[in-house]
Amino acid sequence: MSLLSISNLNLSIGKKPILRNVSLSVAAGEIVGIIGESGSGKSMTAYCVTQLLPEGLTATGDIRFNGQDILATSEAGMCAIRGAEISMVFQEPMTALNPVHTIGQQVAETILIHEPQTSRSEALERARDALNRVELPANRFPLSRYPHEMSGGQRQRVVIAMAIALRPKLLIADEPTTALDVTTQAEILTLLTRLVREDGMGLMIITHDLAVVADMADHIHIMQKGQVVENGPADRLFQTMQHPYSKALLAASSHVPEREQPQGEAPLLEVRHVVRDYPLPRSALFTKPESFRAVDDVSFTIRKGESLGLVGESGCGKSTLTRAILGLEEIQDGEILLSGEPVFTGKKPNRAVRRKMQVVFQDPYGSFNPRHRVDRLITEPFHLLDSAPSDREDRIAEALRSVGLTPDDAFKYPHEFSGGQRQRIAIARALIIKPELIILDEAVSALDVSIRAQILDLLAELSESHGLTYLFISHDLSVVRSITDRVLVMQHGKIVEQGETQSVFDNPTDIYTQTLIAAAPRLPEDLRNF
Amino acid sequence: MKALLFNRNFAIGLLLTAVFVAGALISFVWTPYDTSGVDIANKLKKPLSDGYLLGTDHFGRDILSMIMVGARTSIAVAFVAVGIGIVIGVPLGLAAAASKGSLMDEIIMRSNDLVFAFPSLVIAILITAIFGPSALNAIIAIGIFNVPVFARLTRGAALSLWQRDYILSARVAGKGPARISFEHILPNVTNLLIVQGTIQFSLGILAEAGLSYVGLGAQPPIPSWGRMLAESQTMISFAPHMALLPGLAIVFTVLGLNLMGDGLRDVFDPRIRREKR
């Protein structure tokens, strides 16, 4: 008999169905992956199991945990189960811990709530054990630490320690690594797998990323629009998939856009020995602020027509470098040349150079002033021209058409578009003054895989038709691998490795690059050409 | 706009406020009785007697007419004071946000903190001690106090907007901080400013009433609600209507403005709106 079995679970908000006839089961010691894009109902399934649904929602169907009928259990009964029998780990480690309590207090609380007869000192001792188990050793992470003194990955370990302190039978992890860097993600996944094996616990891991669970889960369920559309043992599922959605999802995950781009030899962008220091906030009014070196002696060149990738984890300096290239911030040393001309001359950014490059950002929701119409939004770069072009309307129509939208879309507001469409508008804005270089700063990172594949295809097509050069900045190695010719790897403000994308990925020479590539979640190799 | 009128708070608030604004406006062309003359024969009439809807005061002046003319003073003082706060505070807040972390930001914020240490009444005391009491000095005192309120609010909201990617896009398009502040930041903080504006308006009415009550506000013969209350104090035991009615006028106006503010916030702030659904 399985530990958790869900059958015919239904849930709706008002008239809108959120879950439809969801059935799945988790056995002791089994890792079950639940995959789906945003809005597929995968997280709601987890909230049903712990009965932590938003107020006013009730699920129907049957959820059995260890033989107990969860949907019929009282709130008091659920409080006794949560944290002791079923535990949860959430997506956002930065906000999941109470900022005003020490980590020791928070882990010990799990124990004290469920075993009130335990003495405080004993609870703290057991909290120590739990922290040791998640590899937060006492010498570096005493119980008196506060969450703000730790990194995201370390905080996620504390959350896991709270969850496993009482050795629950079932652990539910809702996107536990989505907010983390790849190397940290790999460590957390290894940790979770180890804990499952040691305690014989069932693990339900929820993610949008097929690759994350591909080599970890025993059983995989794929959800779409509140339904389980495909499920099977992980080792056979990829071969036996039937449902068009799961096939499309898999195809999109391993999508490689077709590109054929004649590359010139002439350098377009030259970055030479660039240094960027940031002043740290003043500790008091008249003290001289200290500084932090975010970009440290970086040099590289992009040739015309080339697609160059820049990968690195958060905080490595890639965003700072982007801003320096765009001429938004002064650099302290070195020079940045576009077609041989400096981006920054003296104190003033060079407009003539700036109009040759544009940028597309990550967040399709924050990229547009919500009060402006599309025509005003995408013509903003005209500000860089000496006079507004006379064929404004034609250029708006042309830009919108080239990204797959219609000229009528010019009269709509950004909130009338979906995330993928907005990213198309952002590309139209970049194209409208016919730049030579487009910087794509995590431009597809916030998109669901199927939309991401479409945008990557569009970018490949545009680079050919418009003769564009791309600087592709991302933390996502698989995306960089699929669309770039050469790649730079950045760590602690320095470029640690650069070369042809294929050869860097196949034979990384730098230790950090090796760790990064090894940590990146991957679909089974034979599926890449699926 | 439609959503606003369907918001219960806003609708009630608008109605209350409109009554007093209308009263103030009508008083420019017509009041039931003349408020400047003294009519001792008809002094201290109870409400609803001899054609006096709200009775008369110790000089025989019609209280309804006094309240209508007094509304003029209250609304004008509070309105101009909010205007001062917005006109000076908002640009300061925008400038501070645009130059975050710079010395200018530091100076603007520190001077705001300093002004906060002087409650409007203390500012009024200082000003009147030097220039003498008047409605104008009341406006200045309340207005100065409003400046840091709007500066802080604008800076806080602007700072989070400066993090948005569309600001970066505007910078990539070569736009400077001043242009970005007016084109992208200001339109997106207006909602907040309107909500805070109604709240400061109501606080302004309360402050004006307090100042004229202690004699630091509008001087005779300009009628004001606060002074009506001050004059009624010695007669409260035998003519309570003189104290009750102007006080109720203040309560209803302030309540109306606050309800309007709440309603506006409900409709403007999508976070709260979602919560209510």
Place this chain on the structure above:
Amino acid sequence: MLRYILSRLQSLVLSLIVASIVIFATVEVVPGDPASFMLGMNAQADTIAALREQLGLDVPVWQRYLHWATGLLGGDFGTSYTYRTPISEMIAERLWISLPLAIYALTLSTLIAFPAGILAATRRGSATDVGVMGLTQLGVAIPNFWFAMLMVLVFAINLRWFSAGGFPGWDNPLLAIKALTLPAIALALPQASILARVMRSALLDTLSEDYVRTARAKGLTRRQTLWRHALRNALIPVLTIIGLQFSFLMAGAIIIENVFFLPGLGRLVFQAISQRDLIVVESVVMLLVFAVILVNFAVDIAYAIVDPRLRGTR
């Protein structure tokens, strides 16, 4: 922690210096000469000059500022133009009414607001919540001096439970507290309403935080989550408002003292204004501003006690 306190202390001192300069400068721009004003129209030029010398008005501005500021440090506020008595004595006497009144009112307001705000937040949408919110909406709209007048009408004139004004002195503390009760309630009412609303919305905000969800997933009940996790975090915005309220209370006390004929700082300041005794006005204003700055410093320290993130890394 020490570094944080030092940096707050530094800004405290700076604020005091700037505030004293602002106040001094404002009084400096007064049109006319205090000496001739005090002596009236027909005074002889040499009498005026003598008084100017006596008042120390014949030296340059910056010397007078330094003299005044160093005096303040030693508790010497100078001498009243009108009464020719040391201002520090006049203030000390009045402070024994104004300060207890402000503290009394702040205590009342906190005691009312906390339970009301917590109750409303925990029962959001219930009749209790609607009732509490309605009352606070009204409480915010009522001018405190008018509320004070109504209380005098009901409790002093009609019911005769309290006296309508005046202060019996601290010889009998119970009588003194009784005399301050109606004024304190009048002061506390609007403040309690504001504080209750802030408490409620701060609690609702923290209750929707991720760490509250984490706590629920650990097996805490709603009530346990509220007391152990939400409340302490909600205190941060509430503390800010308590700090701000103190300055409103000081100002409000000036008006309320007028309603109840309490011989506090407020009465002193109005007398001084009508007698153009500028140095008294200047001193009282400085004292009020000093109190507000000091309270804000205390609030800053309280922040650091509540929120470890402000203490910095040890």
